[in-house]
Amino acid sequence: MSMPFGQGIAPCTERFDEEQSPSGHRKRRHNENTNNGECKMKASLAISGLALGTMVGAAPLAADEVNVGVMLTLSGSAAVLGEQGRDGFLLALDELDGKLGGLDAKVTIVDDEQKPDVAVNRARELIESEGVDFVMGAMYSNVQMAVTGPLTQAGVFVLSPNPGPSALAGAECNPNFFAVSYQNDQPDEVVGAYVSDKAQRVFLIAPNYQAGKDHLTGFKRTFTGEIADEVYVSLTQMDYSAELAQIAAASPDAVFAFMPGGLGVNFVRQFRQAGLDAIPVYSTFTVDEVTLPAQQQDAVGFYSGSDWAPDLDTERNRAFVQAFEAKYDRVPASYAAHAYDAAYLMDAAIRAVGGDLSDKDALRAALKAAEFESVRGEFSFNDNHFPLQDFYVTQVAQREDGRFQTQVVEKVLEKPVDAYAAECAMN
Amino acid sequence: MTNLLILQTLNGLQFGILLFLVAAGLTLVFGVMDVINLAHGAQYMLGAYLAAAFTALTGSFALGLLAALPVALAFGLLTERLVIRRLYDRSHLDQVLVTFGLMLMIGEGVRMIWGSAPISVNLPQVLSGSVPVYGNLRYPVYRLVILAAGLGAAGLLGWMIHRTRLGMLLRAGASNRDMVSALGTDINRLFLLVFGFGAMLAGFAGAMMLPLVSAEPQMGDTVLILTFVVIVIGGIGSIRGAFVAALLVGLVDTLGRSFGPVLLRTVMEPDAASQMGRVLAPMLIYILMALILAIRPAGLFPVRQ
Numbered sequence: 001m002s003m004p005f006g007q008g009i010a011p012c013t014e015r016f017d018e019e020q021s022p023s024g025h026r027k028r029r030h031n032e033n034t035n036n037g038e039c040k041m042k043a044s045l046a047i048s049g050l051a052l053g054t055m056v057g058a059a060p061l062a063a064d065e066v067n068v069g070v071m072l073t074l075s076g077s078a079a080v081l082g083e084q085g086r087d088g089f090l091l092a093l094d095e096l097d098g099k100l101g102g103l104d105a106k107v108t109i110v111d112d113e114q115k116p117d118v119a120v121n122r123a124r125e126l127i128e129s130e131g132v133d134f135v136m137g138a139m140y141s142n143v144q145m146a147v148t149g150p151l152t153q154a155g156v157f158v159l160s161p162n163p164g165p166s167a168l169a170g171a172e173c174n175p176n177f178f179a180v181s182y183q184n185d186q187p188d189e190v191v192g193a194y195v196s197d198k199a200q201r202v203f204l205i206a207p208n209y210q211a212g213k214d215h216l217t218g219f220k221r222t223f224t225g226e227i228a229d230e231v232y233v234s235l236t237q238m239d240y241s242a243e244l245a246q247i248a249a250a251s252p253d254a255v256f257a258f259m260p261g262g263l264g265v266n267f268v269r270q271f272r273q274a275g276l277d278a279i280p281v282y283s284t285f286t287v288d289e290v291t292l293p294a295q296q297q298d299a300v301g302f303y304s305g306s307d308w309a310p311d312l313d314t315e316r317n318r319a320f321v322q323a324f325e326a327k328y329d330r331v332p333a334s335y336a337a338h339a340y341d342a343a344y345l346m347d348a349a350i351r352a353v354g355g356d357l358s359d360k361d362a363l364r365a366a367l368k369a370a371e372f373e374s375v376r377g378e379f380s381f382n383d384n385h386f387p388l389q390d391f392y393v394t395q396v397a398q399r400e401d402g403r404f405q406t407q408v409v410e411k412v413l414e415k416p417v418d419a420y421a422a423e424c425a426m427n
Numbered sequence: 428m429t430n431l432l433i434l435q436t437l438n439g440l441q442f443g444i445l446l447f448l449v450a451a452g453l454t455l456v457f458g459v460m461d462v463i464n465l466a467h468g469a470q471y472m473l474g475a476y477l478a479a480a481f482t483a484l485t486g487s488f489a490l491g492l493l494a495a496l497p498v499a500l501a502f503g504l505l506t507e508r509l510v511i512r513r514l515y516d517r518s519h520l521d522q523v524l525v526t527f528g529l530m531l532m533i534g535e536g537v538r539m540i541w542g543s544a545p546i547s548v549n550l551p552q553v554l555s556g557s558v559p560v561y562g563n564l565r566y567p568v569y570r571l572v573i574l575a576a577g578l579g580a581a582g583l584l585g586w587m588i589h590r591t592r593l594g595m596l597l598r599a600g601a602s603n604r605d606m607v608s609a610l611g612t613d614i615n616r617l618f619l620l621v622f623g624f625g626a627m628l629a630g631f632a633g634a635m636m637l638p639l640v641s642a643e644p645q646m647g648d649t650v651l652i653l654t655f656v657v658i659v660i661g662g663i664g665s666i667r668g669a670f671v672a673a674l675l676v677g678l679v680d681t682l683g684r685s686f687g688p689v690l691l692r693t694v695m696e697p698d699a700a701s702q703m704g705r706v707l708a709p710m711l712i713y714i715l716m717a718l719i720l721a722i723r724p725a726g727l728f729p730v731r732q
Contacts, residue, residue: 075538076645078543079544080542208709234709238636238649239442239639239640241438241441241442241681242435242439242681242684243684245431245564245685246431246685249430249431249434249564261545262641262643265545266545266639266640269638269639273550273569273639275556290544291545294544294546294547294641295547296549
C-alpha cells in the first residue's frame with residue numbers, strides 16, 4: 001500500500017524486506033527501488049500495510065530533502081493515540097504536497113511500543129540509519145524522557161505532539177526540544193482553577209503511577225477547596241466498582257479524574273451505571289475524541305481541560321477539523337491537532353532558514369519564533385520552548401451528525417506560564 | 428460505613444464470581460489434563476470481542492451473548508484439536524511456551540480484526556439502571572445480573588461435576604488420568620470436551636463483562652494472573668476450591684482496596700495510612716495466597732492423587 005506525493009511513483013518497482021528487530025517484533029520495510037530510471041519522485045511517502053513499519057522514501061539528493069522521523073506509539077491499547085498523531089501529521093504533509101519548507105520530506109514512521117527501551121533503539125536507528133533532522137514524537141512522557149536526550153545530543157530537533165514532562169520544562173530544559181502541546185500539569189491546573197468556583201469538596205481519582213500523581217498535583221496546585229479523598233487505582237484495573245462505591249459514600253460536590261485511555265472508557269461507563277449522575281465529573285485526558293467513540297452517550301456532560309477542542313473557533317481549526325474528518329472519517333483529538341501544528345511549525349522554520357538545515361542555531365531560532373498559524377489561534381514559545389497559549393474547560397456533547405466531541409465551555413487561563421519555566425536556564 | 432460495607436461486599440462477590448467462571452476452565456484443564464494454558468485469558472478476551480461483534484450484528488446484547496457462546500466453544504475445540512492435543516506428553520515448559528505464543532497470536536489477531544481501540548456495548552435498557560440497596564446507596568442492576576448468572580453457572584457446574592457421569596470421569600481424571608484411560612474411557616474425547624467447555628466458560632465471563640469494561644486486546648492478561656492465583660489457592664483441579672478461592676480473592680481485593688486505608692488510619696497518621704493502603708492493597712491477594720500456601724501447600728481443597 002503506498003501513497004504517492006508529488007509526482008507519481010507508479011513506474012517504480014516496490015520491494016518489501018522483512019527483518020527481525022531485536023525485540024522480536026517484525027518490522028516491515030517498504031522500499032522504492034531508486035535505481036529505476038523511470039522513477040522520478042520529488043517526494044515519496046509510503047505507508048506500510050500494518051502502519052507499524054519503517055517508511056523509506058527515495059533519497060535523490062540530500063541537499064533538497066528534509067529527513068523527518070515520526071515516533072509514536074502505534075501498537076497496543078495506546079495505539080489509537082499514536083494513530084491520531086500520525087494522521088494529523090500526514091494530513092498536514094499532504095496539504096503541503098509532501099514538502100516541508102520547500103524541501104522534499106522523507107518521513108520515517110516508527111512505533112515506540114510505549115516502551116522507553118524500545119524507543120531508545122528506534123531513536124538510534126533514526127539517527128544512524130535514516131539521518132533524521134527532526135523527530136516528531138513521542139506520545140507518552142516516559143518515552144519522551146528516554147528519547148529526547150539521545151536524539152537532541154545527535155543534533156536532532158524533537159517536537160512533542162503530546163508529552164510535556166516537568167523535567168523538560170524546568171531544570172532539564174533542552175535547546176533542541178520543543179513541546180508543541182503543553183506542559184503536562186497545565187490542563188489539570190486549568191480544571192483546578194475552574195472547579196474552585198464550582199465545588200467545595202472534590203474526590204480525586206487517578207492511576208497509581210508517576211503521571212497519575214503528577215496530574216493530581218497539577219490539579220491541587222490551583223484548586224482551593226477541600227479534597228474529600230484521593231484514590232489511586234492500578235493501571236491494569238478495568239472494574240472500578242469499589243472506587244465508585246467509595247465516591248458514592250463520600251458524596252463529594254464533584255469528582256476530578258485523570259483516567260487516560262481505556263481506563264477512562266470503563267470509568268465513565270461504570271460511573272453512569274452506578275447512578276452517580278448527580279455528581280459532576282471534571283477530568284483531564286479521560287474524555288477526549290480518542291475515547292468518546294467508546295464512551296458515547298455516557299460521557300456527555302463530563303468536563304475536561306485542554307488547549308484545544310474540535311469546535312475551537314479559529315478559521316484554521318475549522319479547516320483542519322473538516323479536512324481531518326474528510327480524510328480519516330473520525331473526529332480529531334488534540335494529539336492530531338498538535339501533530340498537525342508540529343508539521344506546519346517545521347515547515348515555517350525550514351522556510352525561514354531558506355532550507356539550510358546545516359545551520360542548527362538559525363533553525364532553532366526559527367522554530368522558537370513559531371511563525372506559523374496554529375489551529376489554536378495565538379501561539380508562541382516561552383524561553384523553555386514550551387507554549388504560551390490559552391486554556392479552556394471543555395465539555396462532551398453530541399454533534400448534530402451523531403458523533404461526540406469535546407466543546408469549549410469557557411476560556412479559563414490566558415497564556416499561563418508553566419510552573420517549571422523559572423527553573424530553566426535557557427533564554 | 429455499614430452501607431459502604433454492604434456495597435463493597437456485593438462488589439467483591441460479583442468480582443469473585445467472574446473470576447470463578449474463568450478459573451473453572453483453567454483449573455480443570457490444569458487438573459485433569461495437566462496442561463498449563465496461558466492462552467486462557469485470551470479466550471476470556473475473545474468472548475468479549477465475539478459478543479461485541481454479534482451484538483453489533485444483531486442489535487441486541489442478549490442475542491450477541493448467546494451467539495458468542497457456541498463460537499467460543501468452537502474456538503476452544505479447534506484449539507484443542509490443533510494445538511493443545513500435541514502438548515499432553517510435553518513438559519510444562521513446552522506448554523507454557525506454546526500457549527504463550529497462542530496468547531500473543533490471539534491478541535494480535537483480535538487487534539488486526541477489531542483494531543486496538545476499546546469496543547463497548549450498551550446495556551439493554553431494562554438492565555441499565557440502578558436499584559437502591561441501603562440508605563442513599565444504589566447498586567447497578569447489571570452487576571446483580573452478573574452475580575446471578577455467575578451463581579447459576581457455578582451451580583450448574585457443581586451439579587455436573589458431582590452428579591453426572593461426565594463429572595465423575597472428570598473427577599477421576601483429575602485424580603488418576605492413566606486409570607481412567609485404562610478403564611476404557613476415551614480420554615482424548617474427555618479432554619476435548621473439558622478444554623472446549625473451559626474456553627466457553629471463559630468466553631461467557633468475558634461476554635458478561637463487556638457492558639461494564641469494554642473489550643480491549645489486553646483485557647485477558649490481568650484476569651489470567653488473578654485466575655492462576657485463584658486456582659492455586661483453591662487447589663489445582665478442584666472446582667469447589669476454585670469457587671471458594673475466587674470469592675475469597677474477590678472479597679479480599681475489593682474490601683482491602685476500600686477499607687485498608689480506613690483501618691490503617693486507626694493506627695497511623697491519615698497521610699501515611701492512605702499511602703500505605705495504596706501500596707498494600709494490590710499486594711493483599713498475593714499475601715493471602717502466600718499465607719494459605721504456607722498452611723496448606725496444596726491449596727484449600729486439594730485433589731486427592
